[in-house]
Each structure stands twice: as structure tokens, then as C-alpha cells.
Amino acid sequence: MRAVVVREYGGPEQLRVEEVAPPEPGPGQLLIRMEAAGVHPVDAVTRAGVLAGAGLMAPREVTGIGWDVAGVVERLGPGAAGFAVGERVIGLRDRLDLPLGTHAELVVLDLDAVAPAPAGVPSVEAATLPLDGLTAGQALDLLDLPPGATLLVTGAAGGVGGLAVQLAVRRGLRVVAQGGAADEAPLRALGAEWFVARGAGELAQQVRESVPGGVDGALDAALLGVEALGAVRNRGAFAALSAGRAPLPLRGIRVAQVWVAADPGALARLSALAAGGALVLRAGPVLPLAEAAEAHRLLARPGRRGTPVLVP
Structure with a gap:
């Protein structure tokens, strides 16, 4: 599968879309086929090495990018329950120890980092909600x-x-x-x-x-x-x-x-608000994974409105 990673910290030019081994869901985890993923300032500081420099991430050869995702449950890991294969979900990857991020075709998240996607809301907009x-x-x-x-x-x-x-x-x-x-x-x-x-x-x-x-x-x-x-x-x-x-x-x-943490109950409540039209979600430019570097350049533009979103 394809995933956005960096091998050397630096500017947007360091972002690479590589073929990597598909992740496997472990106990209490879900495998999600990504339909959309938001791009945020924290992705830029991850790419630049700020999190690693602050001791928030362990050194590794390849660093995955991306924190939130909207997609469809592809497979359940051992002991995982509460979701069905094919169900639309949103989730937050707040664990910096995971090797890959959500800017990938397939994403593994813990059950307590996932909630049902807002009904009737396109994945491009839903992906801007978790983080x-x-x-x-x-x-x-x-x-x-x-x-x-x-x-x-x-x-x-x-x-x-x-x-x-x-x-x-x-x-x-x-x-x-x-x-x-x-x-x-x-x-x-x-x-x-x-x-x-x-x-x-x-x-x-x-x-x-x-x-x-x-x-x-x-x-x-x-x-x-x-x-x-x-x-x-x-x-x-x-x-x-x-x-x-x-x-x-x-x-x-x-x-x-504020140190954001995944919270399935809070995320489900946010999802329900968005489904009922009580929350306005603002997606910005929509780009394919291959143009992740351009999405990061858009983050730095003054006066940017809406969250850039990557799609497969």
C-alpha cells in the first residue's frame, strides 16, 4: 500500500509517497481503508523533526505522517468489537509510537480512538473533525x-x-x-x-x-x-x-x-453534532496522496481557510 513518510526531516520536499507493507490490526484494533485524511500544522512539525527533537517521538528510520482519518472498516483485529466491516468511521491517531500515520491507504487504530462517521457527511469533510x-x-x-x-x-x-x-x-x-x-x-x-x-x-x-x-x-x-x-x-x-x-x-x-487525546465518546458526540448539522465543517483544498508536499505548502500560506485534505 502507499503511505506518506519522511526519511529525513525538513521541508515539504522531504515528504515521500512509498509502497510499504500493509499494517495488520492487533488485538483491540481496526484496519481502516482511508477515504480522506486532514492535513494539520502538527503534520508539518512532525515532518520538520520538531516532535522528535522535543523527545516526543523515538528516533526511527521512517516516520509516518497524519493524525486523523475518515474511512471504512476493512478488518477487525482479535477481540475487536463494536464495529462492522464496511462501516464508515472517523478516528484519531494520537499514539506517536505507531510507525505509520493516517496519510496512507490503510490505517490501523485502537478501538478507543475511533467513532462512527457522521451520517450524511462526506468523508472529505468528516476527516477534518477528529483532531x-x-x-x-x-x-x-x-x-x-x-x-x-x-x-x-x-x-x-x-x-x-x-x-x-x-x-x-x-x-x-x-x-x-x-x-x-x-x-x-x-x-x-x-x-x-x-x-x-x-x-x-x-x-x-x-x-x-x-x-x-x-x-x-x-x-x-x-x-x-x-x-x-x-x-x-x-x-x-x-x-x-x-x-x-x-x-x-x-x-x-x-x-x-492542551495535549489532545483520543476519546471515543467525545468523538462520537462530535460526529452526531456534525450529522445533525449543528457543526459546520470546513474542508480546504482536496489533493491526492501523491501531492502531500503541496498540501504542506498550503498549510504555510497566510490567510488559509479550511483544512487541506488528502484522498487516495
Whole structure:
């Protein structure tokens, strides 16, 4: 089967589509035939060797790329139950010890990393849900804000940010969305009460003009760090999506680091919301596996909207 791998860390040019031995599902695992797989910033830092350099991945000759997948169950491993061959599923590969990623024709995942795919939602869109949806939901869990509290979401037009806005509104939070000037109408349509434009002025000042005293919490999907922290009130809460960009807990602000983890129950709930039209999923350009390098180049383009998706 074909899989996207790197043998040497570096830029998009290091991505290779190689013929590799098909993976075999072990006990409690599923073999999934990939129909679509999202491409995310974490894939770029994996390719560049950042995760290996930080000690999060063991050195290996070949590193597989890809975190989330939408596809069809091909085979069940020993003792695996709860899914049927031919069933549409979505899943998250959060185990960095696995040799191959989800950017492959066949993917093996543990049962507790998989949920039914959203009914009626094309696989290209469904593939954008696991990593971004779980990250957004788990960040909101860490913030633990009560209904009626105010929340700043930076990078609100991105994959994590857009889902965070929608999930926050469903929790009864009042959202300040930050994005490009052209994003205001779409973000308000997702439920954002206020909007601040990127590059239109100092972020904390803009936010505090809308929410005097500062917001109760911030979900920093744009990795702005201390710039976003300035918009949070004293003793508020801050969810950092990147360890290297997590600010110090100044002014008594509780800073939580988000380390996404597979959660089949949460993923199933997200899938049900998407199936019912309660979550808007935004797929970006759709490219074949052979053009994985181009998908990674698209990740770096300013103003990118929607998650690039690879298909077999």
C-alpha cells in the first residue's frame, strides 16, 4: 500500500509517497481503508523533526505522517468489537509510537480512538473533525468556564478555532472571535458575539473595548501567547495549544496546556453534532496522496481557510 513518510526531516520536499507493507490490526484494533485524511500544522512539525527533537517521538528510520482519518472498516483485529466491516468511521491517531500515520491507504487504530462517521457527511469533510474537534473540546474542558462567561478565540477562522467557537456557543459562552477582516460575517454566523480583526490594532486593547476588564478565558488557536494573555482578566483562564508558545501564568491567570487525546465518546458526540448539522465543517483544498508536499505548502500560506485534505 502507499503511505506518506519522511526519511529525513525538513521541508515539504522531504515528504515521500512509498509502497510499504500493509499494517495488520492487533488485538483491540481496526484496519481502516482511508477515504480522506486532514492535513494539520502538527503534520508539518512532525515532518520538520520538531516532535522528535522535543523527545516526543523515538528516533526511527521512517516516520509516518497524519493524525486523523475518515474511512471504512476493512478488518477487525482479535477481540475487536463494536464495529462492522464496511462501516464508515472517523478516528484519531494520537499514539506517536505507531510507525505509520493516517496519510496512507490503510490505517490501523485502537478501538478507543475511533467513532462512527457522521451520517450524511462526506468523508472529505468528516476527516477534518477528529483532531480539530477533540482539540477544541478538550481545550474548553480545561478552561472550565461557566455558562455566560466570555471567551476569546484567536485564529477563529481556522480548523480548531472555528470548531471552538461553535462548541463554546453550545456551552453557553459569549465568544469574542479574532480573525482576518473578511472572517467577521462567517464567524458571527457561527455564533460569535464580538469580532476583532487581526492586524487592526493591539489585540488586548481591542478585546477590552468590547469586554471591559478582559475576557474570562482565552483559547489561543493562533498561538499568539502573551499577546492573547493580555486580553484575559486577572485570575482568568488560558488554554495554550502549543507548549513552546504557552505564556507564563501572569496576574493569577490559570494557564492550561492542551495535549489532545483520543476519546471515543467525545468523538462520537462530535460526529452526531456534525450529522445533525449543528457543526459546520470546513474542508480546504482536496489533493491526492501523491501531492502531500503541496498540501504542506498550503498549510504555510497566510490567510488559509479550511483544512487541506488528502484522498487516495
